[in-house]
Amino acid sequence: MKKIIALIMTLVLCSAVLLSCGSAADKQSVDAIKKRGELVVYTNAEFAPFEYLADGKPVGVDMDIAKAIADEIGVELKIENVKFDTIISSVQSGKASLGAAGITVTDERKESVDFSISYTTSTQYVILPEDATYENITDLKGMKIGVQLGTTGDFIISDEVNGYKDDDGKDVKGLLQDTGATVTTYNNANLAAEALKSGKIQAVVIDKLPAELIVKNSTAKLKAVELVYEDGSNTAESYAICVAKGNKTLLEVVNKVVQKLLDEGKIDEYIVKHSTDALA
Ligand code: ARG
Numbered sequence: 001m002k003k004i005i006a007l008i009m010t011l012v013l014c015s016a017v018l019l020s021c022g023s024a025a026d027k028q029s030v031d032a033i034k035k036r037g038e039l040v041v042y043t044n045a046e047f048a049p050f051e052y053l054a055d056g057k058p059v060g061v062d063m064d065i066a067k068a069i070a071d072e073i074g075v076e077l078k079i080e081n082v083k084f085d086t087i088i089s090s091v092q093s094g095k096a097s098l099g100a101a102g103i104t105v106t107d108e109r110k111e112s113v114d115f116s117i118s119y120t121t122s123t124q125y126v127i128l129p130e131d132a133t134y135e136n137i138t139d140l141k142g143m144k145i146g147v148q149l150g151t152t153g154d155f156i157i158s159d160e161v162n163g164y165k166d167d168d169g170k171d172v173k174g175l176l177q178d179t180g181a182t183v184t185t186y187n188n189a190n191l192a193a194e195a196l197k198s199g200k201i202q203a204v205v206i207d208k209l210p211a212e213l214i215v216k217n218s219t220a221k222l223k224a225v226e227l228v229y230e231d232g233s234n235t236a237e238s239y240a241i242c243v244a245k246g247n248k249t250l251l252e253v254v255n256k257v258v259q260k261l262l263d264e265g266k267i268d269e270y271i272v273k274h275s276t277d278a279l280a
Contacts, residue, residue: 024094024244030073030253033097039070039077042096044084046148046188048213049274050102050239053081060278061270062100065119065241068266069098069257083187085150088112091242097250102207104152104237114245116254118238119267123226124153125211127196127204130221136228141179143202146192149185152237153205156227158183175229189214196222207237209275217280 026032033039043066045051045058052060058079070077080096087099092112104122105115128134137160145161147154160174161181184201186192189211192204197220204211211224228234241258243250261267 023246024092025247027094028097028244028247028250030249033073033075033250037075039066039073039075040080040095040097041066041077042080042082042087042090042099043101044087044188045081046190047084047102047207047210048278049209049271051100052274052278054277060274061120061267062102062241064270064274065258065261065267066098066100068261069241069254072253072257084148088242091244094244097243098254099242102210102239103242104207105240106152106155109242112245113242114247114251115240115242116251116258118240119258119262120239120271122207122209122237122239123234124156124205124237125208125224126227127193127206127211127214127222127224128202129196130223132202132223134225136230136232137175138230140181140203141176142181144182144184144200145176146184146186146195146201146204148189148192148206149187151206152235153207154183154185156235157205193218193222209271213275213278217278 043051043058043062045053045060048060050061051058051063058081063079067077082090084101087096087101087103088109090096091099099113105118126134126140133139145157147157160176161183163174163177164172166172184195186195189204189206192201192206193214195201196204197218205227215222215224226234241254243254
């Protein structure tokens with residue numbers, strides 16, 4: 001009996017705490033942001049041209065978009081540079097107002113956060129030594145492959161190396177499974193690229209523009225090629241900004257700003273500018 005009472009008390013307490021804090025969407029509503037005078041964007045500034053450090057400060061395409069959103073609301077922009085694989089949960093819990101980090105829209109992530117309209121597209125790329133032979137993903141058989149933890153590149157390669165379940169829950173053998181191929185996760189693509197240069201791994205899988213910039217900025221002879229399957233198809237992805245689930249007021253502003261930037265050709269301008277600025 002005592003245990004039951006204790007349990008009920010705990011439940012009452014917990015719900016009181018939850019209620020007093022409000023939902024993540026309430027904490028980060030446009031009104032709440034205006035009251036605090038600050039829009040908090042979480043990013044991972046190791047992904048040029050979308051976000052990278054210049055004089056120690058995060059800049060890039062996503063930061064320009066986030067600044068336009070803060071300006072539209074009329075508040076300061078606060079940027080938090082964190083590990084990529086923590087961004088979605090920080091947006092979900094209401095710690096961050098939004099996540100802007102070249103984040104690919106996936107069905108799984110849609111269960112945790114709401115996404116804006118897409119502002120650009122990408123595909124996965126493979127960074128390899130310049131003299132490596134490569135036609136498609138099966139050429140990665142037996143290789144040690146580096147990825148950034150928690151990214152779509154990580155999910156795609158881990159599935160092909162370890163096997164996965166299809167939509168009906170049936171086991172599917174990965175294209176790289178039982179070939180000796182392994183996945184090594186890094187906290188960012190630059191660390192993975194360093195491991196590639198020193199010969200610890202043989203390939204890095206990461207989004208197109210970051211892959212191309214890493215190759216351009218490398219003194220070692222590397223190449224960036226598209227990750228394609230044997231039938232020539234690729235891994236089409238769309239980038240969007242995420243907000244807490246149900247945060248309608250903020251999502252509306254984000255969509256309005258992104259649409260305007262797209263209409264005015266600004267996103268393309270930002271991409272060109274930062275692809276040049278991020279050159280070593
Ligand atoms: N587009 C990929 C994903 O959503 C990689 C994004 C990595 N972004 C970053 N800022 N490090 O998983």
